[in-house]
Amino acid sequence: MLGFSLKARLGWLIGVVLVATLLINLAIQLLHAGPRVRAEAGSNLRLMREVVLTTIANLPENEDPAPALRRLYASLGNLRHSDVEIVAANESPPTDWLEKIRHSDRGVPEWFVKLVGAAPRVLTIPVIVGGRAYSNILVISNPFDELGEIWSDMVWLAAISLAVTIVFLTLVLLFLRYSLAPFDALKSGLAQLEAGKSGVRLSLGGATEFKSIAAALNSLGATLDRVKQENRELVDRLLQVQEDERKDIARDLHDEAGPCLFSIRATSATLHELVSHPSPDIGRLRQMSSLIDKASESLQSLFRGLLDRLRPKGLEELGLEPALKALFASWALTHPEVDLRLVVRHDLSPLDEETALAVYRVVQEAVTNIFRHSGANRGEVTLEFGLDAPADSHELDGEAPPQLKIAIEDNGVGISEGFVPGMGLLGMNERVRALGGAQRIERPQSGGTRIIVSIPLRDDGE
Numbered sequence: 001m002l003g004f005s006l007k008a009r010l011g012w013l014i015g016v017v018l019v020a021t022l023l024i025n026l027a028i029q030l031l032h033a034g035p036r037v038r039a040e041a042g043s044n045l046r047l048m049r050e051v052v053l054t055t056i057a058n059l060p061e062n063e064d065p066a067p068a069l070r071r072l073y074a075s076l077g078n079l080r081h082s083d084v085e086i087v088a089a090n091e092s093p094p095t096d097w098l099e100k101i102r103h104s105d106r107g108v109p110e111w112f113v114k115l116v117g118a119a120p121r122v123l124t125i126p127v128i129v130g131g132r133a134y135s136n137i138l139v140i141s142n143p144f145d146e147l148g149e150i151w152s153d154m155v156w157l158a159a160i161s162l163a164v165t166i167v168f169l170t171l172v173l174l175f176l177r178y179s180l181a182p183f184d185a186l187k188s189g190l191a192q193l194e195a196g197k198s199g200v201r202l203s204l205g206g207a208t209e210f211k212s213i214a215a216a217l218n219s220l221g222a223t224l225d226r227v228k229q230e231n232r233e234l235v236d237r238l239l240q241v242q243e244d245e246r247k248d249i250a251r252d253l254h255d256e257a258g259p260c261l262f263s264i265r266a267t268s269a270t271l272h273e274l275v276s277h278p279s280p281d282i283g284r285l286r287q288m289s290s291l292i293d294k295a296s297e298s299l300q301s302l303f304r305g306l307l308d309r310l311r312p313k314g315l316e317e318l319g320l321e322p323a324l325k326a327l328f329a330s331w332a333l334t335h336p337e338v339d340l341r342l343v344v345r346h347d348l349s350p351l352d353e354e355t356a357l358a359v360y361r362v363v364q365e366a367v368t369n370i371f372r373h374s375g376a377n378r379g380e381v382t383l384e385f386g387l388d389a390p391a392d393s394h395e396l397d398g399e400a401p402p403q404l405k406i407a408i409e410d411n412g413v414g415i416s417e418g419f420v421p422g423m424g425l426l427g428m429n430e431r432v433r434a435l436g437g438a439q440r441i442e443r444p445q446s447g448g449t450r451i452i453v454s455i456p457l458r459d460d461g462e
Helices: 006-057 066-076 096-102 110-116 144-180 181-194 208-275 282-310 320-336 353-374 424-435
Strands: 081-089 122-130 134-139 339-344 376-387 403-410 438-442 449-456
Touching: 006 110, 006 122, 006 134, 066 376, 110 144, 144 181, 208 282, 208 424, 282 449, 320 339, 320 353, 353 376, 353 403, 353 424, 353 449, 424 438, 424 449
Parallel strands: 339 376
Antiparallel strands: 081 134, 122 134, 376 403, 403 449, 438 449
């Protein structure tokens, strides 16, 4: 049964219940059959005994009772459930009499008779008239008439119940086949989702439960399509950003490093020419040396800037908090119109390198959005440890791990009703989700925008 379908299981269950009900009804009738037959036989024997004793008591004492007994036998010979036999006083009953009665009705199986346990009973009534014993009247209960009726009723009951069971089971199977048909559509939809197909939607038909499941699957399909589209856009954006970054680096190297290298090479050739003279010009040598020093300094500054763009300066050596303070200090110089504050409530040094880099990039992108889009004149970034996760966190159990909470808030124009996150926010979300965290964007009542980020801390023993 474990490998059967739900339809087969329900069919088997209903069939077993119907057959069990039929067997219980038959068992109840069978249990009642024995007492019923014995009660009927006892009642008939008592009635026959009263009739025979009354007839004997009314016989005249000076006459032969044989004619009256024959009339009695003729009147009682056709009774159901009982048989009467008149024998001489000194004569024993026929040996085949009971067997003849037992096999008089072949319609009742022998096993049924034994199962009911209703055997014939013999009652002997002596005929004594005037103190003289003339004969014996034998009255035997015949249970086979009653057993035949019971057997016939049980056969009809079994046949009718079996026919009803078959018809009802057929109707149930047809109903189940019709009712469970949406399962095939659900199975097909899940298979399409597993295969990575887009635009998978199911019709909301069938029972209410199937409609709910189909609606949930449609919602899942829509979410997966949206996530796929966001991932494609994010990948395209990342590739574009990477390509732009390469172009910027190539332009900087061409526009700044190229002239410096050319200057160093040209100055080196001049130095070589100067030192080849027997009496080189010391002033000219100092001038050439100064040019090489300035070109080297320009190259060093260029490479330092490129390294800062590729990897935050001081993050690995000093830690997250000093790197953020240096970043905020540079922003204070380039964007003095925005009052930007950094609040760090706990020591961030225990954070691992991957988490620290992700936090740095999240703060960098969020504050960059404040400068570009919010129109705010005030912003604040708060970092602290806590135990509660955002409302959209996927943490399901009651014991959430410790969290690093980041709150970025400004007093700008805020987000609109139909706000669609841009690639910057999507990139932040991807960074946060890669670490098992969650991100939420809110619009406070006071205005502006608030971004809440929660990143679970790794269990490294600290």
